[in-house]
Amino acid sequence: MNPIRNALRLAAMYAIAAATTAHAFSAHAGDHAYRLDNAAYRQECGSCHVAYPPQLLPAPSWRAVMGGLGAHFGVDASLEPAVQREIAAWLEANAGRRDAAAAGKSLLRVSSTPWFRKEHRREIASDKALHPEVKSLANCGACHQGAEQGNYSERGVRVPGGRTR
Ligand code: HEC
Ligand code: HEC
Incomplete structure (x- = not known):
């Protein structure tokens, strides 16, 4: 397979993974769980x-x-x-x-x-x-x-x- 296409596909996969994580976190925040990380x-x-x-x-x-x-x-x-x-x-x-x-x-x-x-x-x-x-x-x-x-x-x-x- 074309290495550039491959890299693009990988980048897209990461973007989706990042979006999913961000969504999971905002769903969490919507559930009123707040980070106290200090x-x-x-x-x-x-x-x-x-x-x-x-x-x-x-x-x-x-x-x-x-x-x-x-x-x-x-x-x-x-x-x-x-x-x-x-x-x-x-x-x-x-x-x-x-x-x-x-x-x-x-x-x-x-x-x-x-x-x-x-x-x-x-x-x-x-x-x-x-x-x-x-x-x-x-x-x-x-x-x-x-x-x-x-x-x-x-x-x-x-x-x-x-x-x-
Ligand atoms: C006398 C009991 C009581 C005290 C004290 C109290 N709460 Fe609550 N709180 C409730 C109840 C009951 C609800 C409504 C839960 C529901 O029906 O969604 C609520 C809802 C909330 C919500 C929204 C949660 C949701 O799911 O919609 C937040 C955020 C919250 N309280 C923060 C606080 C904070 C911060 C304090 C202290 C400064 C506090 N509460 C003190 C009883 C209390
Ligand atoms: C020596 C004890 C003490 C320490 C340490 C302390 N507080 Fe308080 N704080 C209080 C008391 C007492 C109240 C009033 C509680 C009440 O009305 O029941 C209060 C109330 C508060 C409230 C308002 C709560 C509400 O919604 O009614 C906030 C915000 C707050 N403190 C922030 C802080 C922050 C930020 C710090 C750290 C820099 C801190 N406190 C450290 C004793 C303390």
């Missing part, structure tokens, strides 16, 4: 609460969170400057695109964003967040069994006190 982030930002997926807030929100670690929701979460820069850069590079601002200010909480309020309207309306096992909507792992690994797929949801439908 060790410093998981260690430093996953000790008091789950390491929230960077995709769930836009870059301006992450910038605001990372710029205020000294007074972080009532606690001091400040970091060494080099570690802070590394984590901030990774969060912004992997940030989501959904808007998260109110009255011109970036929201600091995933749990305050419009998409989150909509997705969790039943839990919010029924005060599920106040259940003693949940305590706060920021406590994602109370209901999302895979939250530690960044997995928020529907299969892993178990709401303490039962789901309200």
